[in-house]
Amino acid sequence: MQTHRAKRVEIIIELPMERRLTDALTAAGVTGFTVLPVLGGSGRSGRWSREGQVSAAVGMVAVICIVRPDKVDGLLEAAFRVLEKHIGVVSVSDCDVLRAERF
Amino acid sequence: MQDLMASGMASLLSPMVLSFALGLVAALARSSLSFPDAVAKGMSLYLLFAIGFKGGVSVSTHGLEGTLIGSIIGGVLLSFIIPFVAYGLLRSITRLSALDAAAVAGHYGSISIVTFVTAISVLVSAGITSEGYMVAVAAAMEAPAILSALWLAARSGGAGQMDGELWREVLLNGSIVLLLGAFAIGTVTGEKGMADIESFIVSPFKGVLCLFLLDMGLVAGRGLRQARGLITAPLLLFAIAMPLIGAALALPIAMMLGLSVGGVTLFMVLAASASYIAVPAAMRVALPEANPTIYLTLALGLTFPFNLTLGIPLYLAAAQFAAGG
Numbered sequence: 422m423q424t425h426r427a428k429r430v431e432i433i434i435e436l437p438m439e440r441r442l443t444d445a446l447t448a449a450g451v452t453g454f455t456v457l458p459v460l461g462g463s464g465r466s467g468r469w470s471r472e473g474q475v476s477a478a479v480g481m482v483a484v485i486c487i488v489r490p491d492k493v494d495g496l497l498e499a500a501f502r503v504l505e506k507h508i509g510v511v512s513v514s515d516c517d518v519l520r521a522e523r524f
Numbered sequence: 525m526q527d528l529m530a531s532g533m534a535s536l537l538s539p540m541v542l543s544f545a546l547g548l549v550a551a552l553a554r555s556s557l558s559f560p561d562a563v564a565k566g567m568s569l570y571l572l573f574a575i576g577f578k579g580g581v582s583v584s585t586h587g588l589e590g591t592l593i594g595s596i597i598g599g600v601l602l603s604f605i606i607p608f609v610a611y612g613l614l615r616s617i618t619r620l621s622a623l624d625a626a627a628v629a630g631h632y633g634s635i636s637i638v639t640f641v642t643a644i645s646v647l648v649s650a651g652i653t654s655e656g657y658m659v660a661v662a663a664a665m666e667a668p669a670i671l672s673a674l675w676l677a678a679r680s681g682g683a684g685q686m687d688g689e690l691w692r693e694v695l696l697n698g699s700i701v702l703l704l705g706a707f708a709i710g711t712v713t714g715e716k717g718m719a720d721i722e723s724f725i726v727s728p729f730k731g732v733l734c735l736f737l738l739d740m741g742l743v744a745g746r747g748l749r750q751a752r753g754l755i756t757a758p759l760l761l762f763a764i765a766m767p768l769i770g771a772a773l774a775l776p777i778a779m780m781l782g783l784s785v786g787g788v789t790l791f792m793v794l795a796a797s798a799s800y801i802a803v804p805a806a807m808r809v810a811l812p813e814a815n816p817t818i819y820l821t822l823a824l825g826l827t828f829p830f831n832l833t834l835g836i837p838l839y840l841a842a843a844q845f846a847a848g849g
Contacts, residue, residue, distance in 0.1 A: 437806075437808045438809065440689075441809075470746070506812040506813055507812045
């Protein structure tokens with residue numbers, strides 16, 4: 422089956438910043454994204470778990486978007502403006518998609 | 525004096541405080557006991573609705589008292605002022621950076637609605653009435669401290685940002701909307717409304733509060749476990765001294781306002797408690813460089829348990845002594 426090269430950008434970000442990030446991505450021309458809950462993890466800010474947290478301040482989400490390779494720079498610049506000072510991880514990887522016109 | 529001690533002991537040995545202690549001990553002992561997030565969320569929605577509704581019914585029964593506006597203004601002023609006191613104390617006794625101190629200070633100017641709900645329950649158990657509109661005072665005291673914290677952060681070189689979207693999120697956060705919405709429904713429907721839903725919001729209230737506090741104990745215990753290396757003696761001192769200072773600032777204002785013993789107690793509880801729901805979320809957006817582990821551990825892991833176990837009986841005793849109840 423014919424597949425097409427694309428870029429998969431995964432951004433793990435603090436829950437209070439989710440809407441700001443997705444708004445920035447939309448403004449940068451990203452046509453779709455998926456938001457996933459994050460259960461916990463560990464990093465520079467120490468260990469963390471979603472279990473039993475009462476404040477949304479300590480929740481995190483993963484925002485995943487798949488875009489054409491030529492759109493990646495614009496997306497990352499928009500994301501960086503939102504994420505610059507916040508806890509999070511941004512990664513970019515290659516992937517293949519079936520329907521290129523959707524991205 | 526003996527009466528005050530007996531009332532303090534009764535409060536300490538109440539099912540609510542013991543449930544919280546159970547959760548705290550279970551978490552510190554690494555028990556697998558936990559509540560599903562949805563259950564904890566459901567219980568908090570129930571408690572907020574019940575407490576807001578009952579406050580509204582009380583206002584509809586007794587009418588709007590002249591002290592309502594004064595209490596709200598007094599509460600807002602306290603919420604603005606307490607962060608400055610907290611910031612000064614933190615900078616003089618701890619080694620926190622100016623930015624972290626400003627973020628922590630903002631939490632102590634705001635309020636903990638769970639501490640407030642528990643205090644109301646303690647008052648009801650002791651047969652002490654309070655002004656129903658204190659629910660509105662609680663809602664009014666959520667946000668002003670954030671402004672003080674941002675001003676303190678800006679003064680120390682931190683670039684705190686408070687845009688329109690963040691204001692909307694703070695002022696229309698779910699807890700405030702539900703609390704004030706239920707308060708309005710209670711005010712409109714009055715005793716008739718209460719009679720209609722009494723079996724749902726009165727009888728099960730304390731049982732649900734016990735379970736919720738058990739969960740809060742688990743949350744506080746987990747937070748303490750994860751932040752063990754962070755808690756220094758000066759921070760511990762701050763977490764215990766600051767609620768006492770907040771309550772001491774509130775007492776003369778409450779007395780000047782002419783609140784009842786119950787009202788004075790609740791006013792002190794509001795000033796003594798620290799936010800761990802609304803303000804942390806706002807701080808993550810406005811002051812992202814401040815360390816969230818510090819302010820959450822202090823507010824939720826140390827000050828919240830202190831207020832729940834020793835603080836509330838102490839504030840009640842002080843209110844009874846001062847207001848002659």
